[in-house]
Amino acid sequence: MKSFRKELWFKTEKRREFINITPQVETCLAESGIREGLCLVNAMHITSSVFINDDEPGLHQDYERWLEHLAPHEPICQYLHNRTGEDNADAHLKRQLMGREVVVAVSGGRLDFGPWEQIFYGEFDGQRRKRVLVKIIGE
Numbered sequence: 001m002k003s004f005r006k007e008l009w010f011k012t013e014k015r016r017e018f019i020n021i022t023p024q025v026e027t028c029l030a031e032s033g034i035r036e037g038l039c040l041v042n043a044m045h046i047t048s049s050v051f052i053n054d055d056e057p058g059l060h061q062d063y064e065r066w067l068e069h070l071a072p073h074e075p076i077c078q079y080l081h082n083r084t085g086e087d088n089a090d091a092h093l094k095r096q097l098m099g100r101e102v103v104v105a106v107s108g109g110r111l112d113f114g115p116w117e118q119i120f121y122g123e124f125d126g127q128r129r130k131r132v133l134v135k136i137i138g139e
Contacts, residue, residue: 004032004136007044012126015073016094018060019121021050021132025104026111028134035109037138042101044133047091047125049098054116067094067124091124098122106138 006028008021025041043050053059071093076082079089102119105112111119121132 001037001137001139002032002034004028004034004134006031006134008121008132008134009129010121010123010132011129012123015124015126016064016067017123017126018063019123020055020118021121022055022111022118025119025134029106029109029111029136032136034106034136034138037106037136039104039106039111040101040133040135041104041119042133042135043095043121043130045130047088047095047123048130048132049095049100049122049124050102050132051098051120051122052102052104052113052117053120055118055120063098063122067097070094070097088125094124095122106136 008024010019025039029039041050071090073090076087081089081092104119123130
């Protein structure tokens with residue numbers, strides 16, 4: 001069994017963004033040489049997420065509104081975590097809702113997706129450098 005590891009780095013322009021990282025993950029898979037196995041894609045920061053869904057702008061806007069409704073950024077004083085001097089408690093909650101990681105089957109040297117599935121990096125406290133781990137195991 002082979003193993004491959006690579007970090008992808010992001011610095012978003014805005015506090016919250018969704019980025020389709022499927023092409024970068026596919027590049028990692030090609031670099032790995034693995035044809036059958038599993039691909040883990042993992043947000044390495046507690047205020048960001050990795051998830052799978054459709055690459056449709058309306059859906060991304062719906063996510064933004066839904067997440068802001070469930071965990072609004074302001075007022076900042078509503079969160080006990082922000083008493084530490086930070087202002088990102090909402091980002092921690094949004095990450096919990098959207099998830100930390102995804103695992104995708106690798107079949108025939110390709111990510112084995114269902115229809116319309118793509119991998120996204122979700123940033124909820126951006127404008128600084130953060131990383132995503134890609135770990136691929138298999139033959």
